[in-house]
Amino acid sequence: MAECLYSRTKTIQEDKVSGFCPGCMHSTVMKLIGEVIDEMGIIDRTAAVLGIGCCGLQMDYMAYDNITSPHGRACAVATGMKRANPDTLYFTYQGDGDLASIGLAETVSAANRGENFTVIFINNGIYGMTGGQLAPTTLFGMKASTAPKGRIAEEHGYPMHVCETLNQLTAPQYLVRTSCNTPQNVMKTKQAIRKAFEYQLAGKGFSLVEIVTSCPTNWGLDSLKALDFLEENMLKEYPLGVVRDKG
Amino acid sequence: MARTFMKGSEAVAEAAVRAGCRFFAGYPITPQNEVPEYFSRRLPEVGGVFVQGESEVASINMVYGAASTGVRSMTSSSSPGIALKSEGISYCAAARIPIVYTNFARGGPGVGSIQPAQMDYFEATKAAGNGGFQMIVLAPSTVQEAVDLTVKAFELADRDRNPVHILADGVIATMMEPVELPDMMPEEKVKEIRESKRKWACVGHELDYKNRAWIEPGHWLTSKQQECNEEAAAMYEEWKKKDVMVEEYMVSDADIVLTAYGISGRIAKSAVELLRKKGIKAGLIRPITLNPFPVEAFEKLDYSKVKAILDVEMSIPAQYATDVEAVVRRRCPVEKCLCSGGNIMSREAVIDAVMKIAGQEA
Known part of the structure; x- marks a missing residue:
């Protein structure tokens, strides 16, 4: 009798594939969200508020x-949904351009109101x-298609630290930065998502899980080199914890 | 329900609550600040939710979110604020989410003036956001009509799963009039309406890949997008057959037909009354729905007898007149009596314009 050691979370549709680029961590994060929802048994009262960009591919x-x-409006949309229907668990899923550039006002305002939903921030x-x-979070020395010389402080300002910025506010319940670069960090990310969801179900207010990920395609690196870049550069600018x- | 004396903006808010609206998000802007202020007091009394959004953009998106859970939801603003909301309105139309929103219009363009105007006709009826969608657009000319149309707006929005727009103006917002309010919708009925949307509402569903709620304001497949646009276009055509509302006043024997909507319509109507006393055969066509446009009211005119149509409009350049000209098709002249910039239409100016057409001194 074969023993089943692992099966894909039911929260990912059986007959579908993700469509993300090789080495992209979106699919890892989505698997983790799916597993947390599965393990908590809350699919019947969970809904996602998706940002624009690769986030929406899910x-x-x-x-x-x-x-x-x-x-950029995910935090406003989620505010309306959660206030109108508090019994459902709502999480937004947003990238850095969506959350920290065009949606900065919505993000900061929702956090400041202590809205009782969860933000998954890639x-x-x-x-x-x-x-x-160029994103608000682009590093110095990182070339972008609209910043061919890379980020320059005088022109573009500095990489934005979302968790630390929101930490200036009184209301937020839980702000954490994780990554998915190692098996250990994958597990920590899953724990952070679970904790954020549990806080929401307990009515404790705004939680944000920032997940530092790679984008091999737009970084111009293969999957492994992108991981090296993430560890050597991204995690220095965006320390985990x-x-x-x-x- | 006894008559009560209320300010237009507050009467609209109360009518919305009585029609089952349980969510409002808005941002301060003159001349309709009493709308969010009223909702902030009133909604908690009935278990509803009021949120002052951090912006107009956030407010319409909160309404998009709340309405997506099945709750009757509304926002309100005035001209520059409505422009900011266009993003969210387009998303509601694309995803077929029923919302109601009011524009208590003021002078424009730009920040314009805070006084009443009718400068947003094209925006309301032709392009309230990107993508060529349409909404039923209702234009009240009295506080009572604003109340009645607010109730109607929620019914139409739910019927079609589409936004409904009430295009009012600063006069309707700030004037006090006696009104008869509708009865309060019983709480069971409010719940029943919400429950009826549960299948598509984004509130969580049992694991079922095919039947989960998926609020889609766009589509990866161009074929699907076209299909949705075709469905919407068919719905817009249906409106023309069944939803046109228009007031025709002393038109049957008129040889000068005034036409105006909203507050200008009311002013034009009182001008018609005075003109009739002077022996001038004036009449009025006042659209209550700006979209669908009351084409038939103009089609059935006897153009061998109508000397001219006079567009009365608080917009320079004229906007509503463009639609009138399109249906009249040069069968008679379309003259214009206009003001703009926050100036309210003068009845005397309307009478003078009619007298001039009639070839008489005022």
Whole structure:
């Protein structure tokens, strides 16, 4: 009798493939979200609020309810949904351009109100779907299709630290930065997502899980070199760890 | 329900609550600040939610979110604020999410003036956002009509799963009039309406790949996008057959037909009354739905007898007149009596314009 050691989470549709580029960590994060929903048994009361960009590629293959928000507006859309329907667990899923550039006002305002939903924030330092333009989180020395010489402080300012910025506010419950570069960090990311969801179900307010990821396609690196770049550069600028946990 | 004396903006808000609206998000802008202020007091009393958004953009997106859970939801603003909302309105139309929103229009373009105007006709009826979608657009001319149309707006929005737009103006927002409010919708009915949307509402569903809620304001497949646009276009055609509302006042024997919507329509109507006393055969066509446009009211005019049509409009350049000209097709002249910039239409100016057409001194 064969023993089943692993099976794909039911929260990913059985007959679908993700469509993400090789080495992209979106698919890893989505698997983790799916597993957490599966393990918590909350698919019947969970819905995703998707940002614009590669974030939205999940809509066709994940199994939970979802809504696509206008670019940057996920935290406003989620505010309306959660306030109107508090019994459902809502999480936004947004990239750095969506959350920290065009949607910065919505993100900061929702965090400041302590809205009781969860933000899953994918920080890969670049605009993915549109082809590698400069993001608020782009590193110095990282070339972008709209910054051919890379980020220059005088012109573009500095890489933005979302967790630390939100940590200036009183309301947020849980702010954490993780990555998916090692098996250990994958597990920590899953734990962070679970914790954020549990806080939401307990009505504790705004939680944000920032996940530092790679974008091999737009970084112009293969999957392994992208991992090296992430460890040597991204994690130096964006150190991992719990920024706030009110408990 | 006894008559009560209310300000237009507050009467609209109360009518919305009585029609089952349980979510409002908005941002301060003159001349309709009493709308969010009223909702902030009133909604908590009935278990509803009021949020002051951080912006107009955020507010419409909160409404998009709330309505996507099945709750009757509304926002309101005035001209520059409505322009900011266009992104979210387009998403609601694309995803077929029923919302209601009011524009208590003020002078424009730009920040314009805070006084009443009718400068947003094209925006409301032709391009309220990107992508060529349409909405039923309702234009009240009195506070009572604004109340009645607010109730109607929620019904139409749910019927079609589409946004409904009430294009009012600063006069309707700030004037006080006696109104008869609708009865309060029983709470069971409010719940029943919400429950009826549960199948598509984004609230979580049992694991079922085919039947989960998927609110789609766009499509990866161009064929699917075209299919959705075709469905919407068919719905817009249906409106022309069944949803036109128009007031025709003393038109049957008129040889000068005034036409105007909203507050200008009301002013034009009182001008018609005075003109009739002077022995001038004036009449009025006042669209209550700006979209669908009341084509038939103009088609059935006897153009061998109508000397001219007079467009009365608080917009320079004229906007509504363009649609009138399109249906009249040069069968008679379309003259214009216009003001703009926040100036309210003067009844005397309307009477003078009619007298001039009639070839008489005012």
